[in-house]
Amino acid sequence: MPENIFKVNEEEYMLPGNRACQGCGLSLAYRYALKALREDTILTIPASCLTVLHGLYPTTSVTIPCLNCTFASTAASAAGLVAGLTATGKTNTTVVAFAGDGGTYDIGIQALSGAAERGTDFIFVCYDNEGYMNTGTQRSSATPMGALTTTTPILTKEQNKKDMLKIMEAHDIAYIATTSPAYPLDLYDKFVKAKRIRGTRYMQIHVPCPPGWGYPPRDTVKIARLAIETGVFVLFEVENGKFRFTGRSKSLAEKGNRLPLINYIERQDRFKKMSVEQLSRFQKFIDNKWHEYIKKAEA
Amino acid sequence: MEKRDKNISAMSTPAIGEAGKTGDWRDMKPVIDHSKCIPSVKKRAACYLCWLYCPEGVIKTGIPVEIDMDYCKGCGVCAEECPAKAITMINEGDDNG
Numbered sequence: 001m002p003e004n005i006f007k008v009n010e011e012e013y014m015l016p017g018n019r020a021c022q023g024c025g026l027s028l029a030y031r032y033a034l035k036a037l038r039e040d041t042i043l044t045i046p047a048s049c050l051t052v053l054h055g056l057y058p059t060t061s062v063t064i065p066c067l068n069c070t071f072a073s074t075a076a077s078a079a080g081l082v083a084g085l086t087a088t089g090k091t092n093t094t095v096v097a098f099a100g101d102g103g104t105y106d107i108g109i110q111a112l113s114g115a116a117e118r119g120t121d122f123i124f125v126c127y128d129n130e131g132y133m134n135t136g137t138q139r140s141s142a143t144p145m146g147a148l149t150t151t152t153p154i155l156t157k158e159q160n161k162k163d164m165l166k167i168m169e170a171h172d173i174a175y176i177a178t179t180s181p182a183y184p185l186d187l188y189d190k191f192v193k194a195k196r197i198r199g200t201r202y203m204q205i206h207v208p209c210p211p212g213w214g215y216p217p218r219d220t221v222k223i224a225r226l227a228i229e230t231g232v233f234v235l236f237e238v239e240n241g242k243f244r245f246t247g248r249s250k251s252l253a254e255k256g257n258r259l260p261l262i263n264y265i266e267r268q269d270r271f272k273k274m275s276v277e278q279l280s281r282f283q284k285f286i287d288n289k290w291h292e293y294i295k296k297a298e299a
Numbered sequence: 300m301e302k303r304d305k306n307i308s309a310m311s312t313p314a315i316g317e318a319g320k321t322g323d324w325r326d327m328k329p330v331i332d333h334s335k336c337i338p339s340v341k342k343r344a345a346c347y348l349c350w351l352y353c354p355e356g357v358i359k360t361g362i363p364v365e366i367d368m369d370y371c372k373g374c375g376v377c378a379e380e381c382p383a384k385a386i387t388m389i390n391e392g393d394d395n396g
Contacts, residue, residue: 016370017316023374028354060311218375
């Protein structure tokens with residue numbers, strides 16, 4: 001049992017009785033992200049599952065101030081908040097933009113790239129549930145190959161997932177980290193660390209989605225953990241250009257004992273039409289990615 | 300009444316149960332067997348992995364561990380993750396499970 005559990009902030013900023021689905025991976029990750037960010041934070045969120053979690057006017061289920069912005073302008077609104085806070089001398093307040101994968105990979109990428117290029121002092125968090133889950137599971141550029149969505153209903157998605165982390169790395173920003181709700185303490189620590197760093201910070205959380213991915217809600221943590229064990233999602237940090245593996249991915253990289261991809265695929269209905277050929281292409285895609293990461297870690 | 304900025308026209312106030320009593324969503328409910336639950340057995344603060352993994356934050360870390368049934372959505376993550384297998388999911392309305 002991890003002893004650090006007693007060091008976690010006990011205050012709950014995400015109140016119970018919200019609109020998140022049963023067993024929502026986002027709601028678990030969000031709980032710990034907010035615990036780590038604490039007071040003195042302003043959130044800005046575009047249209048996403050998170051808006052649903054935040055609730056309908058005039059009540060909200062989150063006790064931290066939040067601005068609801070339009071889909072494409074997440075990072076732009078964060079840049080505006082930072083400018084406003086600087087002008088009024090409130091430099092201790094952290095601005096956090098929290099967008100889904102649609103709001104990061106597809107629609108929000110222009111504003112995010114602009115803000116990262118200007119070096120805006122904020123945290124951009126992408127919670128990656130691999131599709132437009134809020135509007136009913138449409139394909140996004142974060143959807144992995146072989147997945148069924150309502151916009152790829154027959155042939156499954158044919159393209160590989162876009163490497164957003166590499167795009168953010170190319171912006172040469174202060175801090176990049178990936179986390180997963182299967183390891184809440186790792187997620188907590190990374191957010192605490194991100195809050196202390198100045199400059200543009202990009203975090204990515206891999207959040208399983210029971211209705212969108214097609215698995216029973218009780219398996220949320222198990223699926224998130226399998227994504228790490230099979231190497232579909234990798235836990236790492238890039239601090240000032242220095243890459244390093246963290247947590248479970250570190251020991252996987254050292255021992256090279258990743259589980260075969262099928263362990264992760266077989267538990268989800270969205271992959272039920274995946275062909276054997278696609279499966280081996282997906283496995284190769286992951287192997288290549290790991291090869292790249294290991295090289296980067298050694299450099 | 301909280302002081303409001305006159306420049307803000309629409310502002311929500313935080314409240315528990317924004318979507319109502321979400322306990323209504325359950326079809327299965329978690330039941331803790333305190334003869335297996337680690338904090339109850341050891342009679343000290345320990346484990347609490349159910350609290351750690353609860354997506355809702357409805358589990359209270361105490362001795363014994365308690366679940367707020369008004370808002371527990373019944374996802375069953377706690378029952379899956381409990382290392383002592385002390386939590387079982389039983390059908391809603393089935394009280395002597």
